[in-house]
Amino acid sequence: MTDPxxxxxxxxxxxxxxxxxxxxxxxxxxxxxxxxxxxxxxxxIASFGGKSTLRTWLTSILRFKVIDLQRRAVAERxxxxxxxxxxxxxxxxxxxxxxxxxxxxxxxxxxxxxxAALEQRRFWEAFERCLxxxxxxxxxxxxxxxxxxxxxxxxxxxxxxxxxxxxxILHRARLALRVCLEKSWFGRETARxx
Amino acid sequence: MKDEEPxxxxxxxxxxIAYERRLSPDELAALQRHLDxxxxxxxxxxxxxxxxxxSQRYRTKD
Numbered sequence: 399m400t401d402p403x404x405x406x407x408x409x410x411x412x413x414x415x416x417x418x419x420x421x422x423x424x425x426x427x428x429x430x431x432x433x434x435x436x437x438x439x440x441x442x443i444a445s446f447g448g449k450s451t452l453r454t455w456l457t458s459i460l461r462f463k464v465i466d467l468q469r470r471a472v473a474e475r476x477x478x479x480x481x482x483x484x485x486x487x488x489x490x491x492x493x494x495x496x497x498x499x500x501x502x503x504x505x506x507x508x509x510x511x512x513x514a515a516l517e518q519r520r521f522w523e524a525f526e527r528c529l530x531x532x533x534x535x536x537x538x539x540x541x542x543x544x545x546x547x548x549x550x551x552x553x554x555x556x557x558x559x560x561x562x563x564x565x566x567i568l569h570r571a572r573l574a575l576r577v578c579l580e581k582s583w584f585g586r587e588t589a590r591x592x
Numbered sequence: 593m594k595d596e597e598p599x600x601x602x603x604x605x606x607x608x609i610a611y612e613r614r615l616s617p618d619e620l621a622a623l624q625r626h627l628d629x630x631x632x633x634x635x636x637x638x639x640x641x642x643x644x645x646x647s648q649r650y651r652t653k654d
Binding site for chain 2: 413450451452453454457492495496499500501502505506507508509512515516522525540544545546547550561564565566568569572573575576579580
């Protein structure tokens with residue numbers, strides 16, 4: 399019962415929860431999907447051959463649990479499209495980032511050695527914190543587009559929004575992530591190494 | 593306003609949208625002219641690439 403991989407599986411729970419939340423848009427359902435997926439993974443850990451990474455294997459199990467729950471929850475609130483919010487249609491939020499002449503209010507800096515960041519555990523903690531702070535539908539749409547790699551078209555359809563609204567939501571999410579990472583990681587270069 | 597040169601606000605949006613659809617030759621040319629003169633938007637361009645790469649790494653990370 400003390401397979402060291404149990405703890406390893408558990409360490410992917412935060413990622414899996416984000417994945418499920420991006421798809422299901424409901425915290426309770428997402429928890430349920432992840433719980434079921436982790437149980438299924440523990441039962442079949444012997445069949446994990448290491449051909450993919452553990453995270454990829456766990457995600458493939460979770461994917462089916464999510465589809466299953468989506469089918470069961472079709473009529474529920476979680477499935478309502480978000481077009482009421484019309485988040486993508488309104489671009490006044492850009493005024494916070496750009497002045498009246500369209501220039502950056504805060505200039506994007508040159509990030510030093512971003513490749514090295516990917517090798518540091520603490521960078522990924524910052525990355526996850528920033529992901530969680532992306533406002534509105536942005537976090538969810540960014541996760542599905544950039545992390546899961548789904549087609550924009552499929553995501554827009556699931557969200558019930560037009561393609562151009564989807565692009566604006568993604569743009570906003572990228573801008574928010576950029577600001578967050580620059581503040582919480584790349585801006586502290588000297589402090590961190592000193 | 594087709595002939596107007598993009599400012600940072602417009603250029604950054606094009607840089608982001610380039611991940612979702614193919615930019616037109618006109619859009620690409622205008623974007624390139626802006627990038628040639630704007631370090632801030634070149635930085636933003638690099639940061640978008642970084643976000644894209646980091647996201648892909650995050651998907652399979654152990």
